[in-house]
Amino acid sequence: MHLTHDPKSGPVDTISFDDFLKVDMRLGTIVEAEVFPEARNPAYKLRIDFGEGVGIKRSAAQITTHYTPQSLIGTRVMAVVNFPPRQIGPVRSEVLVLGFPDESGEIVLARPDQDAPNGARLA
Template identity: 80%
Template sequence: MHLIHDANMPAAETISFEDFLKVDIRLGTITEAELFPEARNPAFKLRIDFGSGVGIKRSAAQITDHYTPEALVGRKVMAVVNFSPRQIGPVRSEVLVLGFPDSEGAIVLAAPDLAAPNGARLA
């Protein structure tokens, strides 16, 4: 999947609220983060705890420009938890961690500014 990171692009096509509800975005805490040297582009392998309802999931995330593995452990992140898993080299990525590109295209993680429990669904 290739995402376009152009901040000057117009909004995507209109969808219904029912379509939006199909995307399950949850809050989780990163419990493990390590370099993913086999990836084509610099990335980390993550394990994220989404609470008892969703459980612990794995992800491969290209977020190496602004973050280190040590800084990621314990950090809250938002992720889509109901996409089909993708095989990325030797890693089965089960969730898509969400973020926004900065002015250079490096990803800045999306996260709440106040405390919320693991597994909370975006409302």
């Protein structure tokens, strides 16, 4: 899943703090990454360990410009874990990995700059 928003247009609609709390964003570690050849746009199939409670989840991510499958193994990432799963070709994507578009629109992963446990919820 790839969401876009023009950064020059300002914030999107205002939501309540209670609405924000409904979005479950967690920290995980990528344990598997491979090319997703069936995807319409270049993408990787990922398996991400979110620790006890959430477990290992699958995702499809369009992050092929800045990352290789090998470089992603062991990478800490943030993801939304409570969206309904989406079927993307033969892959059932269970979480949305978070990132930001660079100047060319290619995704750069959102990652913590310090260590925290798998499954930690964004606070």
